[in-house]
Amino acid sequence: MKKIKISKSRYKIKESPVFHAVNYVLLTIIGLLCLLPFLNVIAMALSTANLKVDFWPRGFTWFNFATVFKDVNFFRALGISILVTAFGTALSVLCMYMAAYVLSKQDFPLRKGVMIFFIIVMIFSGGMVPNYIVVNSLGLTRTVWSMIFPSVVQVYNLILIKSYLEGLPKELEESAKIDGASNLRIMFKVILPVSKPCIASVCLFTAVTLWNNYTNALMYLGTEESLYPLSLYILNHIHSTPDPINFTQVDIQKSNIESAMILVSILPILIAYPFVLKFFAKGVTVGSVKG
Amino acid sequence: MSANNKAVKNNLALRQGLRNFRSGVRKNKSLIPFLIPAMVFALVFSYLPMIGILIAFKDNPNFGRYDVFEAFSRASWTLDNFRILFSDPEILKYIGNTMIISVMKIVILFPLPIILAVMISEVKNKTFSKIIQGMVFLPHFLSWVVITGIFNNLLDLYGPINNMITSMGGDSIYFMGEAGWFRPLVVILSGWKEIGYSSIVYVSAITAIDSSLYEAAQIDGASKLKQIWKITIPQILPTIIVMLIIRIGYLMDAGFEQVYTMLNPYTRETGEIIGTYVYRLGLGTGTRDYGLSTAVGLFNGVISLILILGANFISKKKFGTGIW
Numbered sequence: 001m002k003k004i005k006i007s008k009s010r011y012k013i014k015e016s017p018v019f020h021a022v023n024y025v026l027l028t029i030i031g032l033l034c035l036l037p038f039l040n041v042i043a044m045a046l047s048t049a050n051l052k053v054d055f056w057p058r059g060f061t062w063f064n065f066a067t068v069f070k071d072v073n074f075f076r077a078l079g080i081s082i083l084v085t086a087f088g089t090a091l092s093v094l095c096m097y098m099a100a101y102v103l104s105k106q107d108f109p110l111r112k113g114v115m116i117f118f119i120i121v122m123i124f125s126g127g128m129v130p131n132y133i134v135v136n137s138l139g140l141t142r143t144v145w146s147m148i149f150p151s152v153v154q155v156y157n158l159i160l161i162k163s164y165l166e167g168l169p170k171e172l173e174e175s176a177k178i179d180g181a182s183n184l185r186i187m188f189k190v191i192l193p194v195s196k197p198c199i200a201s202v203c204l205f206t207a208v209t210l211w212n213n214y215t216n217a218l219m220y221l222g223t224e225e226s227l228y229p230l231s232l233y234i235l236n237h238i239h240s241t242p243d244p245i246n247f248t249q250v251d252i253q254k255s256n257i258e259s260a261m262i263l264v265s266i267l268p269i270l271i272a273y274p275f276v277l278k279f280f281a282k283g284v285t286v287g288s289v290k291g
Numbered sequence: 292m293s294a295n296n297k298a299v300k301n302n303l304a305l306r307q308g309l310r311n312f313r314s315g316v317r318k319n320k321s322l323i324p325f326l327i328p329a330m331v332f333a334l335v336f337s338y339l340p341m342i343g344i345l346i347a348f349k350d351n352p353n354f355g356r357y358d359v360f361e362a363f364s365r366a367s368w369t370l371d372n373f374r375i376l377f378s379d380p381e382i383l384k385y386i387g388n389t390m391i392i393s394v395m396k397i398v399i400l401f402p403l404p405i406i407l408a409v410m411i412s413e414v415k416n417k418t419f420s421k422i423i424q425g426m427v428f429l430p431h432f433l434s435w436v437v438i439t440g441i442f443n444n445l446l447d448l449y450g451p452i453n454n455m456i457t458s459m460g461g462d463s464i465y466f467m468g469e470a471g472w473f474r475p476l477v478v479i480l481s482g483w484k485e486i487g488y489s490s491i492v493y494v495s496a497i498t499a500i501d502s503s504l505y506e507a508a509q510i511d512g513a514s515k516l517k518q519i520w521k522i523t524i525p526q527i528l529p530t531i532i533v534m535l536i537i538r539i540g541y542l543m544d545a546g547f548e549q550v551y552t553m554l555n556p557y558t559r560e561t562g563e564i565i566g567t568y569v570y571r572l573g574l575g576t577g578t579r580d581y582g583l584s585t586a587v588g589l590f591n592g593v594i595s596l597i598l599i600l601g602a603n604f605i606s607k608k609k610f611g612t613g614i615w
Contacts, residue, residue, distance in 0.1 A: 019515040023413050030407065031426035034487060037441045040451055044444050053444075054451040099329035102322045109312050109319065114326065119615050121337040123599050127588030129573040129581050130343025134336065137359050152332040159615060183321050212434030215548060219574055235436045235552060238443065255444055262440045269432050276432065277425050280491070 044259035049252045064253055064260040074261065076226065077233035080144065081211060081265075084229055088148040089207045095152055097199060100161035101187050122155035128219060135220050144227060146220035151210060157202045164198040165191065201279040204272060211268065230265050237261065347372055347586035354581060372586035382568070382587060389564040389591075392545040395478050397538055403486045405531060408493030409519055424494075427487025435484075439552035442480055443467055468555065473562040481549060496530040497523060533606045537614055540602030543595040565591045 039055040048059030068074055099118075103111055125131070131150065132141070140146045168191065176190045192199065214231035221227050228236070237258055242251035250257065345363075346352060352366035376382055407427070414420040430438065444450050446466035453463040466472045500523065508518050524531075547566030554562050563571075565587060571577070573584025599614065607613040 016515045020413070020415075023410055024419070027410055027414065027419075027423050030410075031423045034426045034430055034483070037445055037483075040445055041441050050449070052449045052454050054454060095329040095332060098325035102319075102326045105319060105322065107318065108322065109316050114330075115615075117330070118333060121333050122615070124341075124592060124596050125337065126340030126343050127585055127592055128569050129346060129585045129588065130340035131336070132574055133343050133346075133354065133359060133581075134340045136354075138335070149332065150336045153329060153337065155615075158329070183325070187325070208432050212432075212436075214434065214436055215551075218551075219570070231434050231436045234440060238436070238440050238552075239555075255447065258440055259444060262437050266433060266437055273425075273429065273432065277421075277428070280424070280428070 041259045041262055044256050045263055047256055049254075049256055063249075064256045067250055067253070067257050068260045068264060073225075074230075074233065074264075077228050077230045078264070080227055081230040084144060084147045085207050085210045088151060088210045089203055091148065092152045092154055092206050092210075093157070093199065093203050096154060096158045096202070097161055097192070097195075098187065100158050100165055101191065103158075104162050104165035118153070118155045118158055121153055132219055141220045142222055142224040142227065147210075147213070147216045147227075147229065150216055150220075151213065154206060154209075157206060160202060161195070161198060164195060168194060197279070200275075204276060204279065208269060208272070208276075234258065234261050234265060344585065344589055346581055347589045349582050351580050351582040366582070369582075372583045373590075375583060376586050376590055384560075385563045385565055385568045388561060389543065389545045389566075392474055392477055392550070392562075392564060393542050395474060396481055396545070397535075397542075399478050400482050400486065401535060401538060403482065404489035405493050405524075405527075407486060408490040408497060409523055411490065411494055412497040412523070413515070413519075424487075427490070429487075430484045431488035433484070435548045435552045438480060438484055439549075442476075442483075446476070467553070468557045470558050470561045473553070473558040477546070477550060477553065477562070480553070481546065492534065493527060493530060496527040500526045529610050533610050533612055536602045536606045540599040540614070541595070542598055543591050 036055065040053070043053050043055055043057045045064050046057035046060055046062070047053045048061050048063075051058040102108060103114060105111070126134075135141055135146050135150065140149065172190055172194065173186055176186045181190065212231060214229065214235055217227070217229050217232040221232070237254075242254060348368055348370065349363065349366040350369050350371070352362040354362045356362070357365060411420060411423060414423070446452050448463050448465060452466070457463055464472070466476060504522050504526070505518055508522060513521065543565070545564040545566070547564070547570070550562060550564050551567050551570070554567055569584050569588045569591070572580050572587070603613040603615065
């Protein structure tokens with residue numbers, strides 16, 4: 001490294017200020033393009049309907065938030081989403097971690113075969129109707145389980161955890177084995193603590209996936225609206241057309257209220273976002289998938 | 292003699308292999324229970340439905356009236372569903388929509404994360420780089436429901452975009468309700484969500500480039516743009532090609548979650564894709580045609596499978612990395 005520094009000072013290196021200036025300006029514009037839509041949502045959520053809202057509230061009102069906070073169905077949907085996300089993440093990551101632990105053992109027989117078994121899940125599906133028929137035959141349609149069980153197997157996460165475990169030093173486990181620890185003990189008391197960064201990031205990504213998912217609910221819940229998660233509840237609100245005869249204030253404010261709903265629904269993601277960025281900074285998720 | 296020797300050797304190798312396998316089983320027997328939960332979920336919710344593909348070869352079974360097995364056995368075997376699939380102009384149109392949207396996404400959106408990654412890597416100020424990355428990754432973590440909701444307002448007749456158009460003397464456009472705007476909007480929204488996030492893989496590829504290459508170029512007096520063109524791009528070309536191959540592998544997936552949120556009766560003509568059609572036909576509110584829906588889904592699934600396997604094969608063979 002030192003040599004390079006010397007060479008730099010010896011041959012005056014041409015810096016390109018114009019290039020960097022243009023680059024910074026363009027990147028700032030791109031960054032703002034990603035954030036400006038949020039400004040519009042906030043402005044809409046605080047505005048009175050039928051006014052041209054750009055990025056600042058017009059006809060400032062709390063009516064939209066008040067309507068959302070008075071909406072019992074909205075809160076029930078929020079509760080369902082929290083439940084599905086929390087339980088679904090725990091179940092999925094637990095199953096994937098245990099399977100990944102076994103498959104990370106180089107001398108496990110049928111290791112390749114089991115991997116292929118999971119990869120097929122990733123690349124081929126029976127399709128919507130066969131999936132529906134299975135879930136329905138098990139009596140799981142119109143239950144919360146229909147939003148959790150079909151999403152337990154996340155093969156990408158399995159591969160991610162597996163490659164992480166394969167990279168851990170073998171001595172960790174061997175010394176625990178000499179002490180006579182059982183597999184269960186090694187898995188959760190020895191390996192799990194050192195896999196924290198990987199498991200935490202997988203948890204976070206699974207949680208975001210489950211929080212955002214609406215297809216399971218759409219396919220399996222049917223008309224059971226009392227179980228709709230937040231995503232589907234908001235989607236139905238967006239897709240609905242108000243009754244033209246009994247037009248109420250809530251109908252007039254439709255898109256403003258939707259903006260308020262959207263803001264409440266992305267709050268958990270915004271709270272989790274700094275952690276997501278931290279994992280990226282550590283490079284936990286990038287480039288860890290390989291054959 | 293040599294043939295005999297070979298046989299003995301083979302026999303020995305086989306025995307050795309068997310012994311290894313048995314000792315492997317013995318040593319790892321206690322591990323098997325930990326595999327079971329994941330495998331059971333995969334079997335029930337992924338493999339069991341694969342048997343259901345047989346529905347595609349049946350007359351529409353009446354699952355409403357009978358239980359699964361009875362409905363299935365009552366329906367007669369037929370290839371009609373596939374005959375309809377390959378001749379019905381409506382279905383062919385939806386297959387076309389799927390391909391057009393997917394190809395538009397690849398052609399327009401694929402190069403953009405590469406450009407963004409190059410721009411991000413040229414930033415020397417760490418804090419600025421982190422802030423920009425934090426901004427451009429964010430949309431990836433939002434659901435399609437939220438993004439369509441946001442853009443419904445942005446593109447509304449009274450929204451900011453139309454305000455801008457009218458203030459410049461143009462006529463307002465009803466973006467979300469015009470068939471002609473559907474595909475461009477699918478591409479734009481998809482770009483807004485994913486360009487930033489897709490740049491990660493290229494940023495890390497650029498980080499891995501040997502910095503002495505740039506130093507040599509700088510001494511030769513090469514301009515920044517020339518360095519990017521002559522060093523950065525060629526150095527990350529393998530990554531670019533692998534990503535492109537994988538992306539093409541997912542050609543048949545035009546994005547169900549996205550299109551379903553954006554679609555309305557006015558845009559069905561240009562916007563209905565295989566995924567949304569399969570849903571509407573098989574699980575929608577109208578009369579459900581399980582047989583045809585399954586057949587269309589199967590057609591889509593088989594082509595995807597071939598494309599993904601092909602993509603993975605090529606990418607592994609030529610570049611040593613694949614999807615798995």
